[in-house]
C-alpha cells in the first residue's frame with residue numbers, strides 16, 4: 001500500500017495507515033489520504049496500465065487498500081461521444097461518462113467498492129450506511145459479495161427500485177420517516193456506530209475516509225479515455241460533494257504523476273430544491289462554514305443532502321479549478337433526462353441527468369465556450385426511479401390488435 005498518512009482536513013489530526021483509523025476522533029472533518037507519489041509513479045505507468053483490466057482496481061496503487069478484496073467490476077464505464085446532443089446544444093466536443101453501467105447501476109459502486117474492501121481488510125462484521133438509496137444499494141451489494149452484514153438507513157421517500165435492491169442483496173433496510181430539517185438517516189447511523197461499534201460506510205468523507213478515494217477513479221478513466229489528457233470542463237452533480245471532490249483529486253493526482261496533461265474546470269450542479277453548495281459558492285462562504293439547506297424538495301432524490309459532508313473539499317475544487325456552481329430547476333432536470341434518453345439512448349434517473357441540466361443552464365448563461373471539450377457525468381440509471389417517468393409521460397393506452405386500430409393510434413390512418 002502506498003498510503004503515507006491520513007490528516008483531518010479540519011483539525012489536522014494525523015494518523016499512520018497501519019492504525020486502521022476510519023474517521024477523525026473528533027469526527028469534525030474528513031481524514032484526507034496522502035500517498036507516496038514518487039513510489040506510485042515508478043509503478044503506475046501508461047504501459048503498465050494498458051496491461052490491466054478496465055475497472056477501478058487497475059488503480060490499486062492510488063487506493064487505500066492492500067488488495068481488491070471484493071470485486072464486482074465497478075468502474076470501467078464508457079466515455080461516449082454525444083453527437084446528437086452536442087448538435088442540439090450547439091457545442092462541438094461533448095462526452096458522457098456513463099455511470100449507469102456500474103454493477104448496481106450508479107457511480108456509488110466506486111466509493112463503496114473501496115469502502116467495503118477496506119472493511120474486509122479491517123475484519124469488520126457489520127457495515128452501516130445512511131443514504132438516499134444509491135450508495136446503500138452499492139454498499140449492500142459489495143457487502144453481500146464480501147460476506148459482511150449490511151444495515152442501511154434510507155429516507156421514507158427513497159425510490160422503490162433502490163429499496164428493492166437492498167432487500168434482495170440481503171441488507172437490513174430501515175426506512176426512516178423524514179419530516180424535519182435534520183437528516184435522520186445520518187443521525188441514526190452515527191448513533192448505531194457509537195452504540196454498536198459498527199463500521200460506518202456512507203459516501204460521506206468525515207465518517208469514512210477510505211470510500212472517498214474510490215471517487216477519484218472516474219477522473220483517471222476519463223483521462224485515459226481522452227488519450228491521456230484532461231477535458232476543459234467536467235459537469236458533476238452534487239449531493240454530499242464526494243464525487244466532485246474526488247473527481248478533482250483524481251485529475252490532480254494524474255497530472256502530478258505525469259499521466260495527464262492539464263486540469264479541467266469543474267462545474268458543480270445542484271437542484272434549486274437543494275442547493276447548499278451552490279449557495280455557499282455564490283456567497284463566497286468559508287469551506288468549513290456551509291449553511292445547511294433545510295428540508296430538500298427535488299425530483300433528483302439522489303442529490304437530497306441538506307448538508308454536503310464533503311462540501312469543504314468540493315468548494316475548494318470548484319474554486320481552484322476556475323469553475324462555478326449552478327442550480328437548476330426540476331423541469332430542466334427532467335428535460336435533460338428526456339434528451340439523454342431520446343438523443344443518446346441513455347436511461348438516467350433525474351439525479352443522473354442533473355449534470356446535463358447544469359450544462360444546458362451554463363450554456364444559456366454564456367458561462368462555457370462552445371468549442372471546449374466538455375465531459376458530463378451521468379451518474380445513475382433511470383430504472384432506479386421509473387415512477388418519475390410514468391408520472392411525467394403517463395402510461396400508453398392499450399390498443400386492440402388490428403391493423404386499423406394500430407394505424408389510427410400511430411396517426412397513419
Ligand SMILES: [Zn+2]
Pocket residue numbers: 008009010011012013024025026027028029
Ligand atoms: Zn478532525
